[in-house]
Amino acid sequence: MDERVALVTGAGQGVGRAIALALARQGAKIVIVNDYVEERARRVAEEVAAMDIGVQGVPYQANVSLWTDVTRMIDDVGSKFGSVDVLVNNAGNAGQTVEDVIGWSREFVETDPDHWRAWVDVNFLAPMYMTRAVLPHMIRHEWGRIINVISEAGRVGEPRLVVYSGAKAGTAGFSRALAKEVGRYRITVNCVALGTIDTPSVSSVVGDATLLKKMSARYPLKRIGQPEDVSGLVAFLASDNASWITGQTYGVNGGYATLP
Numbered sequence: 001m002d003e004r005v006a007l008v009t010g011a012g013q014g015v016g017r018a019i020a021l022a023l024a025r026q027g028a029k030i031v032i033v034n035d036y037v038e039e040r041a042r043r044v045a046e047e048v049a050a051m052d053i054g055v056q057g058v059p060y061q062a063n064v065s066l067w068t069d070v071t072r073m074i075d076d077v078g079s080k081f082g083s084v085d086v087l088v089n090n091a092g093n094a095g096q097t098v099e100d101v102i103g104w105s106r107e108f109v110e111t112d113p114d115h116w117r118a119w120v121d122v123n124f125l126a127p128m129y130m131t132r133a134v135l136p137h138m139i140r141h142e143w144g145r146i147i148n149v150i151s152e153a154g155r156v157g158e159p160r161l162v163v164y165s166g167a168k169a170g171t172a173g174f175s176r177a178l179a180k181e182v183g184r185y186r187i188t189v190n191c192v193a194l195g196t197i198d199t200p201s202v203s204s205v206v207g208d209a210t211l212l213k214k215m216s217a218r219y220p221l222k223r224i225g226q227p228e229d230v231s232g233l234v235a236f237l238a239s240d241n242a243s244w245i246t247g248q249t250y251g252v253n254g255g256y257a258t259l260p
């Protein structure tokens with residue numbers, strides 16, 4: 001990944017953090033660590049710098065659910081670093097705390113349209129905002145990698161997370177269509193669909209031994225995933241070795257969903 005500029009959204013913790021570190025390890029020139037919590041972005045950018053392998057970690061505070069924030073960030077990154085070559089749309093769920101994410105789970109009939117907005121914004125609109133903003137750079141360079149982190153909820157459907165499931169499915173559909181438009185510029189667009197991963201957003205599950213045992217039993221591999229179970233595949237999809245792979249969704253799910 002010599003000379004590549006990578007940007008990972010929501011990279012201040014969890015899966016995004018592991019992806020940022022994996023892209024740095026793989027030799028990106030610059031890894032932009034986005035998060036809307038500034039302190040989280042800063043800490044992970046420092047971790048990148050501390051690897052001491054010549055990769056620059058750059059924290060960037062921006063809310064990717066807002067088009068104005070996205071354009072500000074990409075204009076700024078473009079003028080400082082020339083382009084974004086690898087975009088990982090990882091920011092998801094909704095909110096900053098476990099309570100925001102897990103506490104919101106309820107049956108669709110009990111939800112109110114006012115509650116849907118935050119979930120649709122970050123899980124569906126944000127990947128489109130980011131992609132729209134970076135595509136002119138990638139098209140100009142005739143090279144690009146866009147990797148969208150979705151959930152198996154978007155493929156098999158998850159009760160009590162119906163809006164989230166729909167938003168993630170939307171991102172998968174968007175990715176498939178876009179892949180067909182931009183392939184001629186050597187830009188690939190793929191998704192990774194996750195099962196439960198041990199991150200701060202699911203700490204209420206992981207911290208409860210009974211719940212964790214019950215959850216792990218649902219997986220053929222008898223454990224939930226770790227962020228590093230995801231980051232290797234994302235780093236591969238970002239590499240030149242994946243240059244003939246586009247429009248696909250790969251499950252990283254411990255065997256939870258076995259789709260053809």
Ligand SMILES: NC(=O)c1ccc[n+]([C@@H]2O[C@H](COP(=O)([O-])OP(=O)(O)OC[C@H]3O[C@@H](n4cnc5c(N)ncnc54)[C@H](O)[C@@H]3O)[C@@H](O)[C@H]2O)c1
Binds near residue numbers: 011016034065126
């Ligand atoms: N953890 C899981 O079990 C799981 C399962 C399936 C899919 N996923 C998906 O994987 C991705 C990462 O999940 P995670 O568990 O690591 O999440 P997390 O909630 O632990 O971390 C997400 C990070 O993104 C940041 N963020 C959230 N919204 C943002 C926004 N609008 N702009 C900028 N930053 C924002 C948060 O501050 C946080 O630091 C998400 O897209 C999520 O939907 C996670």
